[in-house]
Amino acid sequence: MPPGEELARRLAAEVPDPELPFLTLEDLGILRRVEVGPEGTVRVVLTPTYSGCPAVGQMAEDVRRTLMDAGFPAVQVDTELAPAWSTDRLGPRARAKLEAMDIAPPPPAAPAPITLTLKCPHCGSLRTRQLSRFGSTACKSLWRCQDCSEPFEHFKALR
Amino acid sequence: MTAGVAGLSALDLHEVALALGDDCLVLSHRLAEWTTHAPELEEEVALANLALDLLGQARSLLSLAGEAEGRGRDEDQLAYWRDDRDFRNLLLVEQPNGDFAVTMTRQLLFSAYQELLYDRISSGTEPRLAAIAAKGVMEARYHLEHARLWVQRLGGGTEESHSRMRRALDLLWPYTKELFEPTEAWGRAADLGALPPLASIEGPWRKTIQSQLESSHLEIPEFSAWQSGGRRGSHSEHLGHLLAEMQHLHRSHPNATW
Numbered sequence: 001m002p003p004g005e006e007l008a009r010r011l012a013a014e015v016p017d018p019e020l021p022f023l024t025l026e027d028l029g030i031l032r033r034v035e036v037g038p039e040g041t042v043r044v045v046l047t048p049t050y051s052g053c054p055a056v057g058q059m060a061e062d063v064r065r066t067l068m069d070a071g072f073p074a075v076q077v078d079t080e081l082a083p084a085w086s087t088d089r090l091g092p093r094a095r096a097k098l099e100a101m102d103i104a105p106p107p108p109a110a111p112a113p114i115t116l117t118l119k120c121p122h123c124g125s126l127r128t129r130q131l132s133r134f135g136s137t138a139c140k141s142l143w144r145c146q147d148c149s150e151p152f153e154h155f156k157a158l159r
Numbered sequence: 160m161t162a163g164v165a166g167l168s169a170l171d172l173h174e175v176a177l178a179l180g181d182d183c184l185v186l187s188h189r190l191a192e193w194t195t196h197a198p199e200l201e202e203e204v205a206l207a208n209l210a211l212d213l214l215g216q217a218r219s220l221l222s223l224a225g226e227a228e229g230r231g232r233d234e235d236q237l238a239y240w241r242d243d244r245d246f247r248n249l250l251l252v253e254q255p256n257g258d259f260a261v262t263m264t265r266q267l268l269f270s271a272y273q274e275l276l277y278d279r280i281s282s283g284t285e286p287r288l289a290a291i292a293a294k295g296v297m298e299a300r301y302h303l304e305h306a307r308l309w310v311q312r313l314g315g316g317t318e319e320s321h322s323r324m325r326r327a328l329d330l331l332w333p334y335t336k337e338l339f340e341p342t343e344a345w346g347r348a349a350d351l352g353a354l355p356p357l358a359s360i361e362g363p364w365r366k367t368i369q370s371q372l373e374s375s376h377l378e379i380p381e382f383s384a385w386q387s388g389g390r391r392g393s394h395s396e397h398l399g400h401l402l403a404e405m406q407h408l409h410r411s412h413p414n415a416t417w
Binding site for chain 2: 048050051052053054081082083084085086131132133134135136138142158159
């Protein structure tokens with residue numbers, strides 16, 4: 001491993017998502033690779049969550065700035081589609097952080113498509129219903145709890 | 160320049176990527192026209208999100224089309240500096256939004272088609288097309304589900320919503336035959352396994368639409384005076400108006416950024 005690669009990887013991994021800043025690029029599973037060339041040039045490969053995710057440009061800029069500030073002479077950020085990202089790439093840490101922010105994480109992958117009721121992140125009730133299949137960002141939908149009446153966001157399943 | 164694998168010529172790759180990309184770009188623009196006009200706030204957000212997914216797919220496909228062409232045209236040049244005759248999208252996607260029933264019927268007809276196409280392209284022999292399709296298929300599936308729910312609600316709703324759905328189907332059905340008419344480039348790409356033969360997805364598409372309509376108290380219109388030509392650059396007058404709006408800022412202020 002070239003010198004600095006471990007550092008570059010760690011720094012890129014900890015860059016926050018611009019729309020869900022409590023999640024890092026690594027939490028989201030969108031950091032694919034970090035390579036450091038012989039001259040210290042870093043190449044970072046990201047994969048988008050949605051084809052039209054408007055945050056990708058900002059993420060690339062944030063990664064570039066973070067690595068340049070750490071002293072890397074040049075940083076190139078590329079995006080790569082294959083294999084396609086799905087919400088199954090969210091790790092346990094990401095799911096726990098979503099819950100802590102009152103956002104219901106996507107249900108775990110099931111062998112057959114089944115409809116699961118979401119648990120209200122405020123009161124834990126299972127009596128919840130969808131208000132809108134789309135939300136404030138491409139990756140979320142909007143729900144409401146029928147027991148505590150609070151609306152909440154859901155990081156919707158994409159697979 | 161960059162010939163595809165399995166013998167797909169660069170020009171054919173350019174043409175098919177352009178056709179698929181133009182479908183996404185034009186429909187994306189149509190859906191964006193609903194912004195501030197949607198019947199309810201949730202739908203306002205939904206239509207903009209659908210448009211955003213399609214715009215993302217368009218960007219990937221048009222970038223690939225430009226790369227394959229090898230004349231240095233990028234996604235922006237292809238989107239903003241071509242005239243209607245050079246667009247290769249289906250007539251279906253350029254049809255005006257009409258009322259909400261027309262927009263949702265168009266979504267049903269197109270999303271069902273796109274989901275089948277992307278699913279097959281994602282296991283095809285052209286890796287760059289396959290990568291874009293594998294990403295897009297998850298989105299198309301969600302779009303289809305959204306359209307199904309609305310068609311169900313409107314078709315089985317009030318007398319008014321039901322009659323509007325019937326009118327929407329009569330209006331749009333003539334444009335559906337074109338979905339399954341391959342261009343020469345498409346035929347060659349299908350022979351090489353990069354794209355599915357369109358005849359192979361017509362049956363599954365029809366089945367999806369038929370069963371959705373049946374459960375929504377609607378039916379496939381019996382006769383249609385078929386309209387086609389979009390894939391060859393022969394468009395309805397609506398595309399010119401759409402492009403005028405979409406392109407004028409970029410053309411009036413070339414290379415402007417904000």
